[in-house]
Amino acid sequence: MAARMATTIVQFENVGLRYGTGAETLSDVSFSLDGGGFYFLTGPSGAGKTSLLKLLYLAQRPSRGLIRLFDEDVVTLPRDRLPGFRRRIGVVFQDFRLVPHLSAFDNIALPLRVAGVEEDELATPVNEMLAWVGLSDRASARPATLSGGEQQRVAIARAVIGRPEILIADEPTGNVDPEMAARLLHLFDALNKLGTTLVVATHDIHLLSRVSAAQLMRLEGGRLSDPTGALKNPPREPHMGKPRKPSA
Amino acid sequence: MTLPFAASPAERRLLTEGRLSGPMPWVIAIMMFLTVLAAAGGLALNHAARNVTGSIAQRITIQIVEANPDLREQQTRAAMAALSAMEGVTAVNRVPDAEIEALIEPWIGGAGEEEGIPVPTMIDADLTEEAHDRLETVEEAIIAAAPAARVDDHAQFLAPLAGLIGSLTWLALALVLLTASALAASVILAVRAALNTHRGTIEVLHLMGATDIQIARLFQRRIALDALLGGTIGFLTAVIVLLLLGQRIGAVGSELLGSATLPPLAWLLLILLPIIGAVVSTLVARFTVIGVLKKML
Numbered sequence: 294m295a296a297r298m299a300t301t302i303v304q305f306e307n308v309g310l311r312y313g314t315g316a317e318t319l320s321d322v323s324f325s326l327d328g329g330g331f332y333f334l335t336g337p338s339g340a341g342k343t344s345l346l347k348l349l350y351l352a353q354r355p356s357r358g359l360i361r362l363f364d365e366d367v368v369t370l371p372r373d374r375l376p377g378f379r380r381r382i383g384v385v386f387q388d389f390r391l392v393p394h395l396s397a398f399d400n401i402a403l404p405l406r407v408a409g410v411e412e413d414e415l416a417t418p419v420n421e422m423l424a425w426v427g428l429s430d431r432a433s434a435r436p437a438t439l440s441g442g443e444q445q446r447v448a449i450a451r452a453v454i455g456r457p458e459i460l461i462a463d464e465p466t467g468n469v470d471p472e473m474a475a476r477l478l479h480l481f482d483a484l485n486k487l488g489t490t491l492v493v494a495t496h497d498i499h500l501l502s503r504v505s506a507a508q509l510m511r512l513e514g515g516r517l518s519d520p521t522g523a524l525k526n527p528p529r530e531p532h533m534g535k536p537r538k539p540s541a
Numbered sequence: 542m543t544l545p546f547a548a549s550p551a552e553r554r555l556l557t558e559g560r561l562s563g564p565m566p567w568v569i570a571i572m573m574f575l576t577v578l579a580a581a582g583g584l585a586l587n588h589a590a591r592n593v594t595g596s597i598a599q600r601i602t603i604q605i606v607e608a609n610p611d612l613r614e615q616q617t618r619a620a621m622a623a624l625s626a627m628e629g630v631t632a633v634n635r636v637p638d639a640e641i642e643a644l645i646e647p648w649i650g651g652a653g654e655e656e657g658i659p660v661p662t663m664i665d666a667d668l669t670e671e672a673h674d675r676l677e678t679v680e681e682a683i684i685a686a687a688p689a690a691r692v693d694d695h696a697q698f699l700a701p702l703a704g705l706i707g708s709l710t711w712l713a714l715a716l717v718l719l720t721a722s723a724l725a726a727s728v729i730l731a732v733r734a735a736l737n738t739h740r741g742t743i744e745v746l747h748l749m750g751a752t753d754i755q756i757a758r759l760f761q762r763r764i765a766l767d768a769l770l771g772g773t774i775g776f777l778t779a780v781i782v783l784l785l786l787g788q789r790i791g792a793v794g795s796e797l798l799g800s801a802t803l804p805p806l807a808w809l810l811l812i813l814l815p816i817i818g819a820v821v822s823t824l825v826a827r828f829t830v831i832g833v834l835k836k837m838l
Contacts, residue, residue, distance in 0.1 A: 352748055354838060373752075375838070380750030390745045407751045455749075 301364075302328040302458065302490060303349065308358030310344050310515075318344045319515045322358070326492070328458070331485045333501050334494040336512035342494040343387070343463055345512060349492060350384045350461050351375055363458070380408055383457035383489075387464045389448040391436040397423065397447045398432040404455040422450040426480065442473040449480060459490045466497050478503055565731045565764070566771035569818065572724040573775025574782075576717055577814055581783050583713025584807035590706040593699060599673045600695045602636075603664040607689035610659070616687035617662040623686035624664065627679065629672025636663035721821065728768070728822045732760055732829040747837065757830040761823045768822035772815030780811075 303326040310319040319341045326332060334342050347353040348360060351367060360367050362378060370378070383404075391400050402419045423429045426446035436444055445465065452460055462481070466474035474497065482504055485491050493500070501509060511518045603620055607613035617635065624633045641663055649658060672679060673696070680692045736743065743756055783803070790801070803811070 350748060352744075352838065372835070372838070376747075376750040376752045378750075379748055384748055390741065392742050392745065403746070404749045407746060407749045407755065 300327045300329070301325045302362065304359070304361040305348075306359040308348065308355045308360060310341075310348065310353065311356040317356070317515055319348075319355075319512075322512075322515075322517045324510060324517060326459075326490060328490055329485070329488050331481075331491045331504055331507040332493070332510060333504075333507050334492060334510045334512065335496070335498070335501070338496075340512040341515040342512055344515075345517075346384075346461050346463050346492070346494055349459070350382050351379055380404070380455060381458045383452035383455060383460040385445075385448050385452045385460070385462035385465050387467060389436070389444045391444055391447055391451075393436050396433045396435055397428060397439065397443075400436070400447055401450045401454055403451060408455060418454060422454050426450045442469045445469055445473070445477065446480075449477065453484055453489070457489065459492065460484060462491070462493045464494055464496065466495060466500060471499075474500065475503070563731075563767075565727070565767045566774070568727045568731075569724060569768050569771025569822070570775040570778070572720050572727065573772045573815055573818055574779045575775075576720040576724070576818070577776055577779035577811055578782065579713045579716035579720060580814060581779070581803060581807070581811060583710050583717065584810065585801040585803055586706050586710045586713065588804055588807065589801040590703055590710065593706070594703050598696045598699055598703075599668045599670060601666050601668065601673075601676070601679070602693045602695065603666065603683055603687075604661045604691045604693065605664075605687055605689050606659075606661045606691055608659040613659075613662055613689070616689050617664065620683050620687035620690050621664055623682055624666050627672070627682060629669040629675075629679075630666055631669060632665075632667040634665045636665060638662075721818075724818060725821065725825045728764055728825045729829050731767075732764065732826045733833065735760060735763070736830065736833050743834075744837075747834075753831050753834040756834060757827045760830045761826040764826035765819050765823040768819040769815065772818040776811070776815045 303324075305325070306323050308319060308322040309317050311317045322345065334345065336342050344353070348355055349362075351362075354368060358368070363381065365378075367375075367378060392403070395403070398419055401422050402415050405415055405418065420429065420432070423432050426449060428443060428446055428450070431439060431443060434443075436447070439447065449462075449465070452462070460481070465477055465481075469477065478500055481491055481493065485504075485506075495501075501507065603624075605613050605617045605620060607616055621633055621635060624630050638660075641660060645660065668676075668679065673694075676692075676694060683690045683692060746756055787802070
């Protein structure tokens with residue numbers, strides 16, 4: 294039990310999220326993720342995938358429930374401690390969110406600059422990352438001049454350059470052709486093999502079969518299920534400590 | 542290595558910049574122009590008030606109102622002797638007859654004594670502060686020596702003028718504070734607009750782990766440059782206007798207006814205004830950004 298807890302880096306217990314006074318977007322979401330795991334999050338549009346990811350990358354606090362990240366309660370975490378946690382998480386946004394007036398090089402260098410890395414120490418890791426995503430020759434190009442796939446790769450490079458412990462990707466293959474999708478998945482797999490925990494939200498069911506070690510989480514109507522029974526740490530009753538199947 | 546208030550060259554690129562491209566530097570220039578004019582007015586009036594009150598507020602003028610010229614002359618000498626012998630009297634000067642004639646010429650023409658109109662003699666005496674405080678005793682001693690003497694205390698007729706100058710000085714200070722407040726309000730509006738414009742970039746930076754201070758640095762540097770540029774333009778324009786105004790005042794030849802000059806210390810204070818404006822704008826920008834960011838997660 295102690296060994297299993299030591300590897301758990303994300304834990305949700307009875308998490309609910311409500312925007313304003315509307316209905317709950319997420320209800321009673323409970324799960325835990327192991328460090329080094331590869332997780333797919335699927336579900337129909339409007340199921341709450343992006344909301345769940347927002348909670349994971351600390352862009353949103355839940356309306357109720359408990360979220361533990363890296364063994365700390367982040368729901369009540371003081372605001373001034375959030376940056377430290379966010380630097381341990383890489384995010385690939387669905388719409389990339391590249392800074393439009395910065396070059397690909399500067400966009401990728403952004404997390405390092407935020408972390409206070411000196412300018413003369415930036416070139417090597419950023420160029421390595423550009424090479425890794427196959428964009429060495431596009432280093433000085435601005436996002437508007439890059440194709441969708443190239444922008445996607447810049448976004449991935451930016452998300453991983455700070456060597457995050459968790460990489461979260463929201464529909465990373467939504468804007469690229471199947472060949473590029475396969476390449477991106479290959480990049481994710483390589484990262485996962487280096488020890489990064491991956492959480493990938495996708496509609497693309499073909500992706501799921503390409504990573505044999507991946508586990509599946511499915512959201513429907515704001516509720517989490519584990520249809521394949523693949524989650525190694527299935528949702529548990531918060532007060533009982535016993536494993537249970539999540540409600541549909 | 543960057544200063545806590547500065548942004549590195551790479552950080553600067555995070556927000557698109559263009560000097561004097563937006564309205565902000567020009568708004569700051571107008572505010573600074575008005576602030577410098579108001580401050581200069583206040584400082585000049587304050588200087589004039591000090592001049593006026595400092596030089597003649599403790600002065601008294603004694604008129605010997607006696608129709609008989611011999612008696613008048615006799616009492617004038619007696620009053621001057623009494624004043625000179627008195628403790629706390631620093632200077633005693635008889636106003637020359639020519640000066641008195643020039644003073645009354647607009648009312649009775651150049652005639653005066655020759656036409657049989659008695660013209661009083663006048664004596665100016667400067668007192669120490671202590672002697673001025675016991676003016677009644679001084680007055681009694683003068684009248685004892687010269688019964689036809691009338692004593693006029695300059696402080697009495699200067700009081701309304703000093704009050705007016707004082708009020709105008711306070712008004713100038715209020716104007717400086719108002720324009721400074723308007724400048725701060727403009728900075729707040731500009732920063733909020735810039736925050737809205739760059740909201741996407743700020744959110745991305747936040748999610749990458751940027752602290753509020755890191756983000757505030759980007760904006761405060763931008764505002765500091767705008768404030769320094771606008772402030773310098775406003776200051777230089779105001780200085781040109783002040784110099785032209787000074788020439789016009791000099792041409793009027795009024796002693797009172799002429800005393801409303803700017804001493805070197807006042808110029809130093811005026812030069813500091815654009816720098817103070819830039820510092821205040823930077824701080825306002827910093828606290829506005831941090832205040833807005835605190836409302837975000």
